Structures are given as C-alpha cells and as structure tokens.
Amino acid sequence: MYILGVSAFYHDSAATLIKNEKIIAAAQEERFSRIKQDESFPKEAIKYCLNEAGITLNEIDFIAFYDKPFIKFERLLETYLNEAPKGFMSFCKSMPIWLKDKLFLKETLSKEFETLYEELNPDFKKEIFKKFRKNIFKKIMFGEHHQSHASSAFYPSPFEESAILTIDGVGEWTTTSLAYGKGNKIEFLEEINFPHSLGLLYSAFTYYIGFKVNSGEYKVMGLAPYGKPIYSKLIKEYLIDIKDDGSFKLDMSYFNFTTGFTMTNNKFNKLFGYSPRKRESELTQKDMDLAASIQDVTEEIILKLAKYIKSITGSKNLCLAGGVALNCVANGKLLKKNIFDNIWIQPAAGDSGGSLGGAYAVYYQELNKKRTVSFDYLDKMEGSFLGPKYSKDEIKKCLDNEKAKYKYVEDEEELLEIVSSALASGKIVGWHYDRMEFGPRSLGHRSILGDARSEQMQSIMNMKIKYRESFRPFAPSVLKEKVGEWFDLDIDNPYMLFVSSVKKEKCYNKIEVSDELFGIEKLNIPRSTIPAVTHLDMSARVQTVSKEINPRYHKLISKFETKTGCPVIVNTSFNIRGEPIVCTPNDSLKCFMRTEIDILVIDDFILYKELQADSKLISDWKYEFQLD
Numbered sequence: 001m002y003i004l005g006v007s008a009f010y011h012d013s014a015a016t017l018i019k020n021e022k023i024i025a026a027a028q029e030e031r032f033s034r035i036k037q038d039e040s041f042p043k044e045a046i047k048y049c050l051n052e053a054g055i056t057l058n059e060i061d062f063i064a065f066y067d068k069p070f071i072k073f074e075r076l077l078e079t080y081l082n083e084a085p086k087g088f089m090s091f092c093k094s095m096p097i098w099l100k101d102k103l104f105l106k107e108t109l110s111k112e113f114e115t116l117y118e119e120l121n122p123d124f125k126k127e128i129f130k131k132f133r134k135n136i137f138k139k140i141m142f143g144e145h146h147q148s149h150a151s152s153a154f155y156p157s158p159f160e161e162s163a164i165l166t167i168d169g170v171g172e173w174t175t176t177s178l179a180y181g182k183g184n185k186i187e188f189l190e191e192i193n194f195p196h197s198l199g200l201l202y203s204a205f206t207y208y209i210g211f212k213v214n215s216g217e218y219k220v221m222g223l224a225p226y227g228k229p230i231y232s233k234l235i236k237e238y239l240i241d242i243k244d245d246g247s248f249k250l251d252m253s254y255f256n257f258t259t260g261f262t263m264t265n266n267k268f269n270k271l272f273g274y275s276p277r278k279r280e281s282e283l284t285q286k287d288m289d290l291a292a293s294i295q296d297v298t299e300e301i302i303l304k305l306a307k308y309i310k311s312i313t314g315s316k317n318l319c320l321a322g323g324v325a326l327n328c329v330a331n332g333k334l335l336k337k338n339i340f341d342n343i344w345i346q347p348a349a350g351d352s353g354g355s356l357g358g359a360y361a362v363y364y365q366e367l368n369k370k371r372t373v374s375f376d377y378l379d380k381m382e383g384s385f386l387g388p389k390y391s392k393d394e395i396k397k398c399l400d401n402e403k404a405k406y407k408y409v410e411d412e413e414e415l416l417e418i419v420s421s422a423l424a425s426g427k428i429v430g431w432h433y434d435r436m437e438f439g440p441r442s443l444g445h446r447s448i449l450g451d452a453r454s455e456q457m458q459s460i461m462n463m464k465i466k467y468r469e470s471f472r473p474f475a476p477s478v479l480k481e482k483v484g485e486w487f488d489l490d491i492d493n494p495y496m497l498f499v500s501s502v503k504k505e506k507c508y509n510k511i512e513v514s515d516e517l518f519g520i521e522k523l524n525i526p527r528s529t530i531p532a533v534t535h536l537d538m539s540a541r542v543q544t545v546s547k548e549i550n551p552r553y554h555k556l557i558s559k560f561e562t563k564t565g566c567p568v569i570v571n572t573s574f575n576i577r578g579e580p581i582v583c584t585p586n587d588s589l590k591c592f593m594r595t596e597i598d599i600l601v602i603d604d605f606i607l608y609k610e611l612q613a614d615s616k617l618i619s620d621w622k623y624e625f626q627l628d
Helices: 043-053 069-083 088-102 105-120 126-139 145-154 198-208 217-226 232-239 266-272 285-313 328-336 351-366 392-401 412-424 457-466 480-486 519-524 551-564 585-594
Strands: 002-007 014-019 022-028 062-065 140-142 161-167 174-182 185-193 240-242 248-250 317-321 342-345 429-432 446-451 475-479 498-501 539-545 568-573 599-602 605-608
Touching: 002 043, 002 351, 014 043, 014 351, 022 043, 022 351, 043 105, 062 105, 062 126, 062 351, 105 126, 105 140, 126 140, 145 161, 145 174, 145 185, 145 317, 145 351, 161 285, 174 198, 174 285, 185 285, 185 351, 198 217, 198 266, 198 285, 217 285, 217 328, 232 240, 232 266, 232 285, 240 285, 285 317, 285 328, 328 342, 328 498, 328 539, 392 585, 392 605, 412 429, 412 446, 412 551, 412 599, 412 605, 429 585, 446 457, 457 568, 475 480, 475 551, 480 539, 539 551, 551 568, 585 599
Parallel strands: 002 062, 062 140, 161 317, 317 342, 429 599, 475 539
Antiparallel strands: 002 014, 014 022, 161 174, 174 185, 240 248, 429 446, 446 568, 475 568, 498 539, 599 605
C-alpha cells in the first residue's frame, strides 16, 4: 500500500511517500524550487517521491493532507469577529486567498494533482484522465495539524509506547498537545488552544529582536548565551501566566498576531522600552538579554509540561514534534533532568514533517494496520536520509556541462584520505553524498565541513562561506563511540537535536576575557580544544555519527581522528544565507563557486577551487546577497 503525505500552503511544504510502514522518500519543496520555506503545492517533491518508488500517481492508494482547512478557517473567522473592527485590513487581505484556494482545499488539491498528472502523462488518453480525475478526489484525506505532528513523532520512533508532546505556533486551534501512544494508536489527553501559544510567543520575540518570523528563531536561540535572562520575571509577570503543570495563558493586550500584520504592539514596546530592532541593524546587549530571557521562559514551560505528561501517562519514553521541538537547547536541558529514560524527537519536527505524520496517521489510525517496532531501538527514519541521490553519470554530466575541472576517485579509501588531509590542514570542504537529508539539519550528506580545532574556523565560515551573523554557532559531528570523551552526552544523537556541554577536561581552565569586550566581541576567545564548535556557554549542538547509519561520514571522521587525535569536525548546512540547503550536484557546484569553500566533494568527484579559475563558473554565478 502506497500513501502519499502532503503539507503545503502555509510554509515549508513537503511530500512523503510510505509503502506500508516503510518510508520510501521524503523531501521539502524548497530544495527543488530553491525558494526558502516554499509554501506552494509540492509538485517537484511529489515527482521525486514517485520516481524514487518507481510508481505512478495512479498507484497511490491514499493522499493524506496534514491539517484540516475548515477548522483553521473557523478559527480565523472567529478570531476576526471577536476582535472586530480591529484587524479589518488583515481580514480583507486574507479572505480572498482562503475563498479561492484554501477553504475548499480538496478541490484545490484535486486540481493540482490533475495538473501534475497531465504533466507526467503528456500522451494520456482522455478516458484514462477522466478515471484518474474521479479517483483522485476519493483518495484525499485530512488529518488535524497536531495529530500529524504527534504521528510524525510517535510512529517512526523506536518505542512501543510513549508520552507525546507537540508544541508549535498554531495548527487549527491547538498550539500544544499532550498525548499517549501505544501500538498503532494515539490518544490525545489535553491541549492548549490559540491564541495562547509558546511558539508564537517565541516568534514575537524573534520579530521584536529584529529577525524574520518562522526562520529567525534559531538565531534567537543562538544569541541567548550572549545575554542574561534579566527579563524573565517581566515576561512572566506581564506577558504569560505559567501554571505548575506547564499550561499557560498569554495576555493578548501586548500582541498583534491575531489580526494584525506584526507580532507585537506599542504596549509591548513600552514594556521593554523601545521599538522592534530594524533588521540588519547592530545588535545591542538588550537584544541579547531578551533572547536569553525568552529562551529561559521557554525552557521552564517545556520542563513543566514534561513533568506533567510524565505524571499522567507514567511512560518512561517521550516523543516530541512541532516547531518548538527544534529548540535543541531546551531539549538538552530536558535530557539532563532525567524526567524520562528515553527521548526521541522527529528530525523534521516542523510542518514539513507533517507530511510524514499525515501519511502514518492514515496507515495506522484510519486503516488500523499493525505497527512493528525495531528490537534494536532503531527508528524508521533511516538517518533522515530520505531525499534524492544522483548517479555517477548524472554528476559527471552536470560537471561537464559547466566545464568544471574535477578528479574522479573511484577508491573510497583514497578519496577519504584526500579529504581528511584537507580538513586537517584547515581547508573547508563542501560535502555532497548519496541521499539528501529530510528536515532542517544537514547530517553529513549535504554539509560544509571544517576543522573543529581551528580558532578561526567559526568566523571564516560565518563571514566568508555562510554570509551570516558572526554570533551563529556551528555544530560538531563526533564519532558515536567517542561522544562521551568530548561531550556531556551519554546517548545517541544522530539528528543534532540536543545541546550538551563540552567536557570540562577539553575546556580551558582560565579564559582571559577583557572587561572591555562587549557581547559578540567575546565570541573569538578560545574556550576549548575544539573552539570552532564551542559556544559562549561551553555548549555544542552535537551530532553523533555511527558506522551503521552513516558509514562514509563515519570513515571520514575516523581518518581525521587518526591524523589529528580529534574525532570531532565542524558540520554546517550546505547553503548560503537566504537559500535552502543544496539538493542537486548543480546546487552544490553553484554554492561552491559563490563562496570561499576550498574543496567540493560530490560522491566520488573532487573539485579544487584554484583549478576552476579558467572555468565559466566564476563569471556565470555571481552571488547576489539576500536577506533571509
């Protein structure tokens, strides 16, 4: 049985194809369209899924959409009516879109699939198309937003039973849900509804600090260690009432997101003493303190919710999904509290993962199919390497078309010897290998790599490779068997979803920091033997690399360790600011030429930047800076 899951029309659209329990393919539309967080119908992602499975649209048994538009429309309409005449302009702007496309979504989706069918079958016969048109409407099913999140968290997890916590901005009405999963069933226990939302509260501060909502939340999390949580008390006194069980209520008089075009209002501004920071203007210590404060409040709520769901389910396991589940700093704090024996987080925890959850919800809950769990505690995500890969001929054709200078190295040992030596000598490597990752993290298949021991690596990568803010931290990839020697982490963390501290013995006992240094100026003070991945608070967003899930990447780091004595390298996503992570060989080649990456490796092909001087690539691909 083939089930296609789809998330679309809001942000981060994606498609996932499952064959019975097995995930065949999953990808975000942005990787193909090259539009960051593309919200359009995921046509190219669906094409990829069908191609990966070797099937046609006719062979799809069900199509699962990740939320219910009628309920979402009900929430929007009720919110506008309750606050009228406030929000009239916002109402006028949003209603035509809803009435045209979103409200009658089954018809909209049917038309999109009909168009796709015509594109894939240019020589189709009319009678076959009529049959497809009749059948496609019957195949489309809708699940609630947080049901999709919960399904994406529990069903691929390695647990027979588990507590399930989903937290995001908002679905239809729900912003936070507490559920319990066992076997093939999920029971929803309690929920918190719009407008009271931890995700939207965090986004409000993202907006206020001057970053883009739905993409800049990572920046707030990365900025937090530069500040002190001196506004936490103010936030809890005026903006949010937090109960002991983790439930909460916002004071909506400070916010504008229900019916306006901004997240906060003048009352919010007066509370903190100034207007929202203009994007790209200089960050102040106050911005850093606000980031630290909202991060502190978020962690408090998550810990209280975790304790409460433990008390009502009695489960030793916890599964997490929703955009807030990508807050790896809060996840690290939750892990250290030992509230649960085991925690599993969906690597595509945001809306893209809803496509997977929707497909699984149909299979297990609607069709009541039996769920199997791996006895060796492996999950069903297969390392989250669920995207496209490219053949040797496809890669060669791409490189030849662009007249790139390359070397083909068939022997894997030789190739890894070359790359590990380059890393050890301080070179920066673009690493494109096999299937692309599903979700927001690069996990060693579409990554930019560097030497974690280098004191200059973080600033070089931020300023000359990523073209982003200097304070943004980089993640370490470490051999799974060596993680305990370098970090305060005793679990496998293949999806880079927990922050932990660098081991004390790897940190410098005395760090000379001048009192004259301000905030971000403290960044370049070496704090450990792996300064490129050690954040201001001695933390790191660790990725463990195992030989079973990621064999070539594991071999590369092992060879790097043989040369340097260090089993840790820098791993950041293979993209530049404002663009999605690379997908195709052409994407990787373009990013390589637009940046100061020294070496590009695409499977078994190696390219050196200095050899491309006479290539047409430099003149054809000039980088135009974009704000994200």
